[in-house]
Amino acid sequence: MSKDIKQRTETDDIKTGAPADDAAPGLTDTRTEMDRLFAVAAKSFETMSAGSSQEFLKSSRQTGGQ
Amino acid sequence: MSEPNCVPKLIGGDVELGNFIVGNREASGKTDYKASRLLLGKIDGLPRRLVPTPGYWGNGLDVSTGWQNYGSDYGGGYGLHSQDWGRKYLDTNGGCIYIDLNHLELATPEVLSARDYQAVWTAMLRIARAAQVAANEELAPDGRIVVLANNSDRQNNSYGGHQSFLMSRSAWDDMMRQRMVPSLFCLMAHQVSSIVYTGQGKCGSENGRPNVAFQISQRADFIETLLSENTTVNRPLVNTRDEPLCGQKTWYGGTPLPGDRYARLHVIFYDTNLAPVATYLKVGVMQLILTMIEAGCIDHNLVLENPLDALHLWSRDPDLNVRMALLSGQKLTAVELQLKFLEQAKVFETQGRFAGVVADAQEILTLWEDTLLKLHSRAFVSLRSRIDWIMKRALCEQALDEHPDWSWRSPELTHLDQIYASIDPSDGLFLSLDAAGLFEPVATEAEIAHFVSEPPVSTRAWTRAMLLRAAGPDRVAHVDWDKIELKSTSGGYLGRTQIRLPDPIGATRLDSEPIFSEADDFSSLLEGLRRAGVITEPQDHRSTGSALSLIDSYRNPQLNQLTLGDSHE
Numbered sequence: 001m002s003k004d005i006k007q008r009t010e011t012d013d014i015k016t017g018a019p020a021d022d023a024a025p026g027l028t029d030t031r032t033e034m035d036r037l038f039a040v041a042a043k044s045f046e047t048m049s050a051g052s053s054q055e056f057l058k059s060s061r062q063t064g065g066q
Numbered sequence: 067m068s069e070p071n072c073v074p075k076l077i078g079g080d081v082e083l084g085n086f087i088v089g090n091r092e093a094s095g096k097t098d099y100k101a102s103r104l105l106l107g108k109i110d111g112l113p114r115r116l117v118p119t120p121g122y123w124g125n126g127l128d129v130s131t132g133w134q135n136y137g138s139d140y141g142g143g144y145g146l147h148s149q150d151w152g153r154k155y156l157d158t159n160g161g162c163i164y165i166d167l168n169h170l171e172l173a174t175p176e177v178l179s180a181r182d183y184q185a186v187w188t189a190m191l192r193i194a195r196a197a198q199v200a201a202n203e204e205l206a207p208d209g210r211i212v213v214l215a216n217n218s219d220r221q222n223n224s225y226g227g228h229q230s231f232l233m234s235r236s237a238w239d240d241m242m243r244q245r246m247v248p249s250l251f252c253l254m255a256h257q258v259s260s261i262v263y264t265g266q267g268k269c270g271s272e273n274g275r276p277n278v279a280f281q282i283s284q285r286a287d288f289i290e291t292l293l294s295e296n297t298t299v300n301r302p303l304v305n306t307r308d309e310p311l312c313g314q315k316t317w318y319g320g321t322p323l324p325g326d327r328y329a330r331l332h333v334i335f336y337d338t339n340l341a342p343v344a345t346y347l348k349v350g351v352m353q354l355i356l357t358m359i360e361a362g363c364i365d366h367n368l369v370l371e372n373p374l375d376a377l378h379l380w381s382r383d384p385d386l387n388v389r390m391a392l393l394s395g396q397k398l399t400a401v402e403l404q405l406k407f408l409e410q411a412k413v414f415e416t417q418g419r420f421a422g423v424v425a426d427a428q429e430i431l432t433l434w435e436d437t438l439l440k441l442h443s444r445a446f447v448s449l450r451s452r453i454d455w456i457m458k459r460a461l462c463e464q465a466l467d468e469h470p471d472w473s474w475r476s477p478e479l480t481h482l483d484q485i486y487a488s489i490d491p492s493d494g495l496f497l498s499l500d501a502a503g504l505f506e507p508v509a510t511e512a513e514i515a516h517f518v519s520e521p522p523v524s525t526r527a528w529t530r531a532m533l534l535r536a537a538g539p540d541r542v543a544h545v546d547w548d549k550i551e552l553k554s555t556s557g558g559y560l561g562r563t564q565i566r567l568p569d570p571i572g573a574t575r576l577d578s579e580p581i582f583s584e585a586d587d588f589s590s591l592l593e594g595l596r597r598a599g600v601i602t603e604p605q606d607h608r609s610t611g612s613a614l615s616l617i618d619s620y621r622n623p624q625l626n627q628l629t630l631g632d633s634h635e
Binding site: 036037038040041042043044045048049050052053054055056057059060061062063064065066 | 082084085086087088095096097098099166167168169212214219220221223224225226228297298334450460461464465468469476477478480481482484485493495498499502503504
């Protein structure tokens with residue numbers, strides 16, 4: 001097993017068999033990670049409007065493929 | 067000891083991209099025809115010509131082999147909706163790029179490991195991105211080409227991200243033509259339940275399916291039947307296309323050829339993935355399942371009572387609560403069914419039976435198990451970094467939180483859903499998140515960069531790429547996965563030289579590199595490759611060397627431990 005896969009699977013304390021709360025201690029989630037995630041997404045949200053999105057979707061029609 | 071009926075689980079991908087032009091005020095209607103051709107024009111590949119060649123017709127008969135030919139270059143190359151048009155093979159990594167029904171299609175070179183697949187798929191996207199940059203420079207100021215690595219336009223049109231897996235001919239025939247039950251239905255059960263880690267996710271529904279806010283799989287709405295040869299309409303869970311791409315079959319008995327020994331399972335079911343772990347698990351777990359099917363060791367109880375209903379309901383169950391019935395009467399969630407497959411695969415691995423067939427089987431199992439356990443615990447936050455649909459769902463929910471005036475059906479959400487898969491880092495959400503370190507890597511940056519310019523070393527892709535380099539554009543008349551045709555000295559069709567690469571796990575770097583190094587010129591190179599049995603002539607029914615000799619120990623050390631050649635010679 002490669003070192004990176006071994007590490008990533010050992011650092012998470014996962015209880016099996018029952019739904020877990022995403023905020024439960026021991027999971028890999030951190031506020032910092034969520035902040036980074038949404039900071040990236042927010043940049044995209046800011047550029048969107050109903051008009052620009054409709055224009056994008058109108059242009060994006062594709063031929064059906066395989 | 068390797069499994070006697072199993073062959074190495076070689077992987078290839080052929081993935082259609084969404085492509086269109088935005089910002090062109092004069093454009094009316096669809097722009098995918100123009101966008102795809104502008105993109106292909108910026109791809110450097112062989113052969114270098116852009117007109118159909120008489121004698122080769124897509125979806126027809128390849129006159130040189132008698133095989134049904136879906137894959138020859140320029141076949142069906144006329145008209146606005148041409149299928150398989152302008153195919154260019156890359157002398158860099160041995161893959162190819164072409165246009166299929168107005169989509170730029172990326173076909174990876176053949177690889178042996180899931181890790182290499184993830185690396186080479188990412189490399190192919192980078193090649194497409196370079197073409198996009200060059201095409202947009204040419205197009206400006208008349209708009210900008212957008213390229214999406216996804217599977218539908220959210221307007222009822224789907225396009226596929228397919229994978230191919232090498233199987234033994236006997237196992238493929240058994241599964242598709244003879245007994246069918248149970249192995250075929252176990253395969254369906256695996257595919258359907260595996261959407262929990264292979265879905266890219268999408269807002270809404272398409273193709274006349276009932277409305278939904280968000281679903282796991284992009285392809286589920288377009289999968290309408292269990293089994294079929296079709297790929298463009300009435301798409302099946304399991305595609306029965308029988309096209310091995312392994313050269314000729316034996317005509318009158320004699321030593322079996324690769325075309326007799328091998329089959330190719332063409333999987334059209336899956337979503338295109340961008341998350342490295344999802345890509346890795348999609349192909350890696352399929353390698354494990356197919357090996358167990360080949361060995362006749364799949365639990366026959368793992369068959370869904372209604373696979374299509376299960377697919378459509380599980381796709382609409384992002385909280386992973388819905389249980390579907392097996393034929394046995396037992397009811398399981400998709401994750402619980404995956405855990406059943408995992409349990410069997412772990413036993414198989416304990417017995418050492420993936421050895422020589424699936425590279426890095428233990429690593430695949432470890433990551434598969436860890437991911438399933440987290441799914442079972444609904445540990446969604448920790449899975450954002452691995453699974454596309456979970457990340458996309460989180461982004462959409464965040465957008466809705468920040469914009470109370472938006473809904474799941476707002477154009478802004480659909481737009482967000484689409485640009486998740488943009489291959490342009492200036493707007494591609496996946497790429498932005500990946501650059502911020504929010505996705506777990508599989509292949510290293512060095513491995514990905516390698517496959518932008520170099521072929522895999524453990525398959526025939528290495529010799530294909532090197533032959534294309536050595537021949538150069540003036541000599542190459544036609545290329546397909548299992549052959550290269552060189553122009554005659556007169557330039558006419560008669561007198562062409564055909565080089566055959568029938569064994570997909572043959573003609574590796576290990577076989578060919580010494581011959582390339584020693585050859586003084588192109589003629590002596592071809593003669594050396596012929597003498598060594600690395601390439602064959604059309605009338606020459608010798609098979610290439612044993613598979614064992616073809617495995618490269620540098621990149622696939624696990625495979626080198628095995629008596630692989632015994633498994634299929």
